[in-house]
Structure formats: structure tokens, C-alpha cells
Amino acid sequence: MNAAPADQIRLLDVQALDLRLTQLAHRRETLPEHAEIRAVEAELAQQRDLLVAARTEESDTAREQAKAEQDVDQVRQRAARDRQRLDSGKITNPKDLESLQSEIASLARRQDDLETIVLDIMERHEAAQARTKELTGAVEEMEAKRVEVAARRDAALQEIDTEADAVRAERAEVVAAVPDVLLKLYDKLREQQGGVGAARLYQRRCEGCRLELNITELNEVRDAAPDAVVRCENCRRILVRTPQSGL
Known part of the structure; x- marks a missing residue:
């Protein structure tokens, strides 16, 4: 394949722009904010689960307290009726009187127990209320942090995307001057060779694989016509000759 030396050198410009796009894509994927927001969301999910549990405990103890207070009130009312009967003087049978007094005493013990x-229950309910308040604050704090991290992430992504758009626009201008056949070969090699399809020959070394050409390879490159598209014998990338090639 043949291509004007200027067109081959343009490939180095295209390669530099493609490497920049690769770097930007990598930076986009590995923004620290991505990991940070995942950590925040994991912590937020945990705090929300704890908050649900605390609210459930608060609700359960509230119902439990209401039921227990109702039981106390029923015992208290029953005891009040018994004392009223006792104080009325209507019960004169000693056995009935003893039974009533015994029931009043039993109700008093039951009331104390209840x-x-x-x-x-009140202590557990208050503890659940405090826990709910604490966790509500923690959840709100984590939600605010998530919003803040997401804003930083979005700003960073916007900055990267803006630069990537500019690089792609510049690349489009450069490749417009590169022959299609040369560009197709470059794109094919770039896909095969980890993103690098063309490399400069600098001081007898291929900057693609970083290996120095042996004397036989150097002689072949020296003898090649200026418009010949030469390839590195080691990595098979397009080897672009420049005044710094050391030939």
C-alpha cells in the first residue's frame, strides 16, 4: 500500500486523538464519584432498612402500650366497682365479704404487674422513637450526600463529554484529509492492537511495541519508497517515518 508521507504523518495525529478519546472514555467509566455514589447508595439502603425496622418497632410498641394501658384501666375499673360494693355495706355474708376483699387484693397486684x-413498654417505645428520629436524620443526611455526589458526578461527566465532542470534531477534520484505504487499514489495526493502529518510528524504535528494529528491518525501512506504507515486523502496526526515525 502507498500513501503520501504527509497522509501517513496525519495518522499520528489521528492516533493521538483516538488515544485521547480512549483516555476520556476510561476516565468517564472510572470517575471516583461512581464508586462514591455506589457506597452512599449502599449505606442509604441500609439506613432505610434500619429506619423501617425502627418505625415498625415504634408502631408495635405504641399498640402494645395502648393495649397494656387498656388492661390497666379495665382492672382499675373492676377494682373500683368492687370497692364500691364493699363500701356500700350491702354485702353482709362473711364468706362473700372475704371473697370480695380477696378479689380486690388480687386486682391490686394485677394492676401493679400491668x-x-x-x-x-413505654421505655421501649421511647427508645424506638429516639431510634426513629436518629435514623430519619441519618437517612436525610445520606440522601443529601447522594444528591451532592450525583451533582459532582454529572458535572464531571459533562466536562468529559464536552471535551470528547471537541476531540471527535477535531478527529473528523483530520481524517477528512486521510485516504480512505489508509484509514481503513489504520482502524482495522487499531481494533486488533489494543487501540493503537499507527506508531511513530523514533530513534529506530517502534513506539507501538517499544521494540528496536534490528539492522535487517531498518535496512528494509530505509530502502522503502517514501510513500510506501511500512509495517512493524514485531507488532504489525503502521510504522510512520519522521525525521527523528534514526534512519
Whole structure:
């Protein structure tokens, strides 16, 4: 294949622009904000789960407290009725009187037990309320952090995309002056060779594979016509000759 030396040198410009696009794509994928937002979202999901559990505990203890207080109230009302009967003087049978007094005493013990239970539930309910408040604050803080990190990520992505658009526009201008057949070979080699399809021959060394050409290879390159498209014998990339090639 033949191509004007100027067109071959333009390939180096295209290659430089393609490498920049590759770097920008890599930077886009590996922005630290990506990892940061994943960590924030994982922590946020955990905090939300804990908040759901705390709210459930708060709701459950509220119902439990209401039920226990209702039980206390029922016992208290029953005891009040029994004392009213006792104080009325209508019960004169000693056995019935003893039974009533025994029930009043039993109800008093039951009330004490229930009130203890209520206090225990109240403590658990207050603890659940405090935990809910704490976790609500934590969730709100993590949500705000997620918004902040996402904003930084989006700004960084916008900056990268803007630069990438400019590079692509510049590349389009450069490749417009490169013969199609040469460009197709370059693109094919770039796909095969990890993103580098053309490399400069600098001081007898291929800048694609970083290997120095042996004397036989150098003689072949020296003897090649200026418009001949030469290839590196080691990596098979297009080898672009310049005044710094060391020939």
C-alpha cells in the first residue's frame, strides 16, 4: 500500500486523538464519584432498612402500650366497682365479704404487674422513637450526600463529554484529509492492537511495541519508497517515518 508521507504523518495525529478519546472514555467509566455514589447508595439502603425496622418497632410498641394501658384501666375499673360494693355495706355474708376483699387484693397486684409492664413498654417505645428520629436524620443526611455526589458526578461527566465532542470534531477534520484505504487499514489495526493502529518510528524504535528494529528491518525501512506504507515486523502496526526515525 502507498500513501503520501504527509497522509501517513496525519495518522499520528489521528492516533493521538483516538488515544485521547480512549483516555476520556476510561476516565468517564472510572470517575471516583461512581464508586462514591455506589457506597452512599449502599449505606442509604441500609439506613432505610434500619429506619423501617425502627418505625415498625415504634408502631408495635405504641399498640402494645395502648393495649397494656387498656388492661390497666379495665382492672382499675373492676377494682373500683368492687370497692364500691364493699363500701356500700350491702354485702353482709362473711364468706362473700372475704371473697370480695380477696378479689380486690388480687386486682391490686394485677394492676401493679400491668403498670410495670406499661412502664417497660413505654421505655421501649421511647427508645424506638429516639431510634426513629436518629435514623430519619441519618437517612436525610445520606440522601443529601447522594444528591451532592450525583451533582459532582454529572458535572464531571459533562466536562468529559464536552471535551470528547471537541476531540471527535477535531478527529473528523483530520481524517477528512486521510485516504480512505489508509484509514481503513489504520482502524482495522487499531481494533486488533489494543487501540493503537499507527506508531511513530523514533530513534529506530517502534513506539507501538517499544521494540528496536534490528539492522535487517531498518535496512528494509530505509530502502522503502517514501510513500510506501511500512509495517512493524514485531507488532504489525503502521510504522510512520519522521525525521527523528534514526534512519
